[in-house]
Amino acid sequence: MTSTVRVSDVTKAYGRVEAVRGASFALGLGELVALIGHNGAGKTTLMKLMLGLIRPTSGAIEVLGDNPAAGEFAGRRQLGYLPENVSFDPALTGRETQAFYARLKREPVAKALDLLDAVGLGAASRRRVSTYSKGMRQRLGLAQALLGAPRVLLLDEPTTGLDPELRQTFYDIIARLAAGGATVLLSSHALTELEERAGRVIIMNRGIKVADGSIDELRRLARLPTRIRLKVAGLAPSELPGWAPQDTTCRRLNGHIVEIDAAPERKIELLHRATAAGNAVEDVDVVPPTLDELYAHFLRQSEQAP
Amino acid sequence: MNVLIIAAKEIHQAIRNRWVLAATLLLAGLALSLTFLGSAPTGNVGARALDVVIVSLSSLTIFLVPLIALLISHDAIVGEMERGTMLLLLSYPVARWQVLLGKFLGHLAVLAFATCLGYGAAVGALAATGSQIDNDSLLAFGAMVGSSVLLGAAFVAIGYLVSALVRDRGTAAGICIGLWLLLVLIYDMALLGVLALDQGRSISAAVLNALLLANPTDAYRLINLTGFANVSTFAGMAGLAQTTSLTIPVLLTALLGWTLLPLTLAALAFSRREL
Numbered sequence: 001m002t003s004t005v006r007v008s009d010v011t012k013a014y015g016r017v018e019a020v021r022g023a024s025f026a027l028g029l030g031e032l033v034a035l036i037g038h039n040g041a042g043k044t045t046l047m048k049l050m051l052g053l054i055r056p057t058s059g060a061i062e063v064l065g066d067n068p069a070a071g072e073f074a075g076r077r078q079l080g081y082l083p084e085n086v087s088f089d090p091a092l093t094g095r096e097t098q099a100f101y102a103r104l105k106r107e108p109v110a111k112a113l114d115l116l117d118a119v120g121l122g123a124a125s126r127r128r129v130s131t132y133s134k135g136m137r138q139r140l141g142l143a144q145a146l147l148g149a150p151r152v153l154l155l156d157e158p159t160t161g162l163d164p165e166l167r168q169t170f171y172d173i174i175a176r177l178a179a180g181g182a183t184v185l186l187s188s189h190a191l192t193e194l195e196e197r198a199g200r201v202i203i204m205n206r207g208i209k210v211a212d213g214s215i216d217e218l219r220r221l222a223r224l225p226t227r228i229r230l231k232v233a234g235l236a237p238s239e240l241p242g243w244a245p246q247d248t249t250c251r252r253l254n255g256h257i258v259e260i261d262a263a264p265e266r267k268i269e270l271l272h273r274a275t276a277a278g279n280a281v282e283d284v285d286v287v288p289p290t291l292d293e294l295y296a297h298f299l300r301q302s303e304q305a306p
Numbered sequence: 307m308n309v310l311i312i313a314a315k316e317i318h319q320a321i322r323n324r325w326v327l328a329a330t331l332l333l334a335g336l337a338l339s340l341t342f343l344g345s346a347p348t349g350n351v352g353a354r355a356l357d358v359v360i361v362s363l364s365s366l367t368i369f370l371v372p373l374i375a376l377l378i379s380h381d382a383i384v385g386e387m388e389r390g391t392m393l394l395l396l397s398y399p400v401a402r403w404q405v406l407l408g409k410f411l412g413h414l415a416v417l418a419f420a421t422c423l424g425y426g427a428a429v430g431a432l433a434a435t436g437s438q439i440d441n442d443s444l445l446a447f448g449a450m451v452g453s454s455v456l457l458g459a460a461f462v463a464i465g466y467l468v469s470a471l472v473r474d475r476g477t478a479a480g481i482c483i484g485l486w487l488l489l490v491l492i493y494d495m496a497l498l499g500v501l502a503l504d505q506g507r508s509i510s511a512a513v514l515n516a517l518l519l520a521n522p523t524d525a526y527r528l529i530n531l532t533g534f535a536n537v538s539t540f541a542g543m544a545g546l547a548q549t550t551s552l553t554i555p556v557l558l559t560a561l562l563g564w565t566l567l568p569l570t571l572a573a574l575a576f577s578r579r580e581l
Contacts, residue, residue, distance in 0.1 A: 051397045071401065087391055088391060089315075089319060104308060105399065144394070154397075
C-alpha cells in the first residue's frame with residue numbers, strides 16, 4: 001500500500017518534556033484515521049511535525065514526498081489542515097479569507113467560494129470574521145481545509161463547536177474524500193462519533209503510541225468482554241439464571257434484564273445456553289466494547305507498563 | 307507570486323483597518339501645518355518656500371516615520387503567531403521568507419502611499435497658494451520623499467527582526483519603543499556629548515562618519531540637510547556639507563543596508579522559529 005504520510009521513530013522534546021516519544025506509523029491512501037488521546041498526549045505535536053511547523057528532535061517524517069522539517073512544501077498544495085482553535089484575520093470577510101487561501105494554493109477562487117456554501121456559511125461569508133461565532137469560524141476553517149481536493153487532511157479537533165447537523169455533513173464530506181483516496185487524520189475527544197466512522201484508530205498516551213489498528217483489531221487485542229443483555233421472563237428480581245457459567249460475571253440491571261460479561265469467543269455459546277434454558281428470552285442486546293472503553297483500557301495498560 | 311499574494315493581503319488589511327487612512331492623514335496634516343506655519347517667519351516673498359518645508363518636514367520625518375514603521379511592523383510575526391493565524395498560513399505551500407517578504411512589500415507600499423500623498427499635499431498646497439517652485443527644490447523634495455520611504459523601510463525591517471526574535475507582542479512593542487528612543491533621540495545626544503567632551507582629540511572625521519552611518523536616522527538627516535546645496539543653506543548645515551565626505555550614494559547605501567541586513571536576519575530568525 002502506498003503511504004502518504006510516514007512517521008519513523010519520531011521524538012519531539014521541549015526541554016526535558018518529551019511531547020512525542022518514538023512514534024512510528026504510516027498512513028495510506030483512502031484511510032480515515034482517528035488520533036485519540038487526552039490533552040497533552042501529543043496529537044497536536046504530531047500534526048505540527050507533519051506540517052514542518054516544528055522539527056523533530058530525532059526521527060524522520062515524510063508527507064506527500066516532502067520532508068517538512070527541511071522546509072520542503074511542494075506537497076502542501078495537496079494538503080489541508082484545520083488547526084485546533086482556528087483563527088483568521090478579523091478585518092477580512094469570510095469570502096476574502098477563503099479567496100486569499102485559494103490563491104495561495106493556486107485554486108480557482110470561484111470554486112473555493114462554493115465550499116463556503118457547502119459548509120453552510122452562506123450569507124455570513126460576506127461579513128467580517130470578527131463578527132463570527134466559534135461555530136462559524138470552525139466552518140470557515142473547514143472550508144479552507146477542503147480547498148483543492150486535498151490528498152492529505154489533518155484535522156485537529158474538527159467538530160468542536162459544530163452543531164449536530166453540520167457534524168453529519170462534515171463526516172459525509174470527509175468520508176467522500178477518503179473514498180476518493182485522500183488520507184484523513186483527525187484528532188478528537190468525541191469518541192462515540194468516531195467509532196462508526198474511523199477505519200483505524202491510533203491511541204496516544206503521554207507522547208507514546210499505545211495502540212494502532214482498526215476498532216475490531218483493538219477489540220481483539222484488548223480482550224474486553226462483550227456485554228450481553230437479556231430480557232428474561234419468570235425470574236425473581238434478584239435471581240441469576242442457573243444456566244449462566246460460573247466463570248462469567250453476571251448481574252441484574254433492573255427488574256427484567258440480566259447482563260453478562262462475555263469473552264469475545266464465548267458470545268455464541270452463551271446465547272445458546274440462554275435460549276436452551278427454560279426461561280423465555282424476550283429480548284437480547286449485544287454490546288461490544290465501545291471506543292471509550294477501549295481507549296480507557298489501552299490507557300490503563302500503558303500506565304501499568306514499566 | 308506567493309510574495310505578491312501576501313503583499314496584496316497586507317495592503318487590503320491595512321486599508322480595512324484604516325491604517326492607510328490614519329497614516330496618510332497624519333502625515334498630510336503635519337506637512338500642511340508645517341507648510342503654512344513654517345513659512346510664516348520667512349514671509350511669503352521667500353522664493354524658496356519649498357526648501358524651508360523640506361528642512362522642517364525632514365526633521366519631522368525622523369521622529370514620525372520610524373514610529374509609524376515600527377508600529378505596523380512590530381507585531382507582524384509575533385502578533386500573527388499569538389493570534390494563531392500564522393499556524394494556518396504556514397500550512398500552505400509558502401516558504402517563510404516569502405511570508406516575510408510579502409509582508410514587507412505590503413507594509414512598505416502602505417508607508418510609501420501615505421508618505422507620497424501626505425507630503426505631496428504640501429507641494430500641492432504651496433503651488434495652489436501661488437508660491438514659486440523651481441526644479442532644484444522639486445528635486446530635493448522628491449529626494450526627501452524617496453529617502454523618507456527608505457527610512458521607513460529600514461525601520462519596518464528592524465521591527466520585523468524584533469518581531470521574529472521575541473516571544474510575545476508586549477516584549478516586541480517594548481523593544482521597539484526602546485529602539486525608537488535610542489535611534490531617534492538618545493543616539494544623537496550621546497554623540498554630541500561625546501564630541502563635546504572629546505574636543506576632536508581622538509574622534510577623527512572617519513570615526514564620526516562611521517558613527518553617523520551607524521544610525522539610519524543620521525544617514526537620512528545627512529541626505530536631506532546636506533545633500534542639496536539649496537536646502538543646506540537653510541538647514542544651517544552648509545558648513546558640514548562642505549566638510550563631510552559622506553556623499554549621497556554612500557548615505558543611500560547605508561540606508562539600504564539598514565533595510566536589507568535586518569530583513570535578512572529576520573528571515574533567518576523566522577525560519578528557525580518553532581510554533
